[in-house]
Amino acid sequence: MLSSADLRESQRRLESRGREASERARQKAEKERILAERQAARQAVREEEARQRRLAELALEEEERRQHAAELEANNGVLYRAELVAVPAPESIAADKGIRRAADKILLPPSAGASLMSQDASKNGPMFFKLATPAGSTTHAGLLEFSAAEGFVALPLKVIRSLWGPDATEEDCAGRLKVSYRRLPKGERAVFQPRSAHFQQSVGEDIRPVLEGALLQHSCLTRGDWLAVQHGGQSWDLRLCDLYPEDAISVIDTDLEAEINPSIETEERIREEYEEAARRAAEAALATAAAARQQQEDEAAEAAAAAATATRRERARLAAEATLLPEPAADCGEPLATCLFRFPDGGRHSRRFLLSSPLQSLFHFVDSKGASGMEPGSYSLVTQYPRRVFSPPAAAGAAAAAGELTLQAAGLAAPREVLFLEPHASGSGGEAAGGAAGGGGAS
Structure with a gap:
């Protein structure tokens, strides 16, 4: 005998199988619906394509009927x-x-x-x-x-x-x-173009009878046709460039006005000359642009070099300025020399130095003032009279090796000294160095 639990389990299984059957039926119906929609869509596409083909065929038939009617009208009822x-x-x-x-x-x-x-x-x-x-x-x-x-x-x-x-x-x-x-209309005007540039030269004043003789051998002309004209034992090719009143005309029993255009060879030569001129102009423009770019690059390089030089000189100036000891006071109680420096650019700078100061301090001071754009070590300090030359101690050779040269040892012991900046000539560094040593000994 089944218990209530067995009955409930049986009922649950029946309900589950019912739900599964219902879901399978629903999925089958959905699948059939999708297939039916796809089939309907394909059928609609086929019907639309067939409709478009019928429309195109009807349009072609209509165009054919229109052309047929137009052709009949143009040909006065004749069609072939x-x-x-x-x-x-x-x-x-x-x-x-x-x-x-x-x-x-x-x-x-x-x-x-x-x-x-x-x-x-x-x-x-x-x-x-x-x-x-x-x-x-x-x-x-x-x-x-x-x-x-x-x-x-x-x-x-x-x-x-x-x-x-x-x-x-x-x-x-x-x-x-x-x-x-x-059915063609009678021609009124024709424009010819010789193939060769020598046609007009060969025919000269006989152009009208030559063309008339050629046209008498023809019954009609079409734009784009080629006409062979005999003259001087030679055949000349002429192209029909234009016709009036239509693109195809009858030349039977009509008074045709004829014009001659420049030859195809002449047109091609003019075109080639124009293309050559355009090519040369383009090349010149490219060359000008290249030169402009090169000039810009050169100017940029020069500006960069100038900026680098200016940066280097400013660093050298600041380094020289940092190396200088403070300027001694006029009443400091130690022997002093006041040096006036005259720069090549017209600048004038004055400073007091202790006679015990190294000669290098003069160069540091000049470098701290920019030295008229000269690099450190590229110039000497010179007195005018008597002429004495003081090279940078770093290049003074034996004098530098003997010990650092002071202002007093170099002979700059006057209360006021006037010094000029003299750039080193190329390759004269050794001579300048020697002059410094000699100058110191003389004083």
């Missing part, structure tokens, strides 16, 4: 577009037929003729076509005939050079081109 493989056109076709303006006329396949004739394209006059490479180069050309193989467009050399550069050859004519029908 095709992607054809480019091949060189045989020169003999135009020559055999005696066609004059054949330098820029292309051959299209018969299917293009059928499409254009069905739209009555001849109502717009001469047919012109825009040609575009995958790289983005474009030009325009007239129509020679519809005799090219299906899927191909045959290009003359002028069109090849306009699409692939002035040095292109028939071997460069390759790849697929976008070809579309265009």
Whole structure:
């Protein structure tokens, strides 16, 4: 028979298992909720991407419809577009037929003729076509005939050079081109730029007939085209810099005003000269800046050296001042000499010294007054008449070795002595020392 304790324990286990089952159910529901939210978020992203794609497709379709309408309007209701493989056109076709303006006329396949004739394209006059490479180069050309193989467009050399550069050859004519029908306005003005700087010199006053002769071989022009002009047995390359009223014009039955810009070579030379001048100016500026920096560094070094010298001299002055004994009184009762020192900078300093004072005390006093900027030991003390020279005792050689020289022993025993500061000449230290010893003996 179960006791009340067993019943309570059983009840507790049942409640615990119930709580655990409830928690597992809650966690499972939370996990399913998170998974559902993630799935919904991914679905929303996919739907948004699909919506954006549809919007982009609709925008492209709308732009296509707009361009289609604009193209129809510009071409007076005629529309032709095709992607054809480019091949060189045989020169003999135009020559055999005696066609004059054949330098820029292309051959299209018969299917293009059928499409254009069905739209009555001849109502717009001469047919012109825009040609575009995958790289983005474009030009325009007239129509020679519809005799090219299906899927191909045959290009003359002028069109090849306009699409692939002035040095292109028939071997460069390759790849697929976008070809579309265009109605072009009659040209009013064209601006040419020779490739060579010698073009104007070679043509001279014949520029107008030379250009007219070249234009008579073409049916249209495009900004950026290259035109080959024959003169003097030589071919000259001219680039179309600008056209009016549009970037592509017809030159059939129109009075075209022509202008000639400075040549590309001249522009490049001017640019190179300008760049060279700018380079020289930059180098000069750098040199000036470097010189200024060097001057600043030199001035800073000089200032630092001057500051170090001033600090050293001030320390020497203070040391000399600290070495000096107090100036004796005039009535001290001991033999005195009053020395007047005349400095090279015009300064004058006077002091009393005991005759028993060491000669070095005179130098200490002068050093304590700055010695007109001279270093200690770099000058001698000199009397004017009779001339006697007193070098610093530390450099007096034998006299210093015999004992410290006093004022009386040095001969400075007059009540008043006038002494001048005389800098040592370079390499004359030994002579100065000798003079001190001799001066002392004479007195």
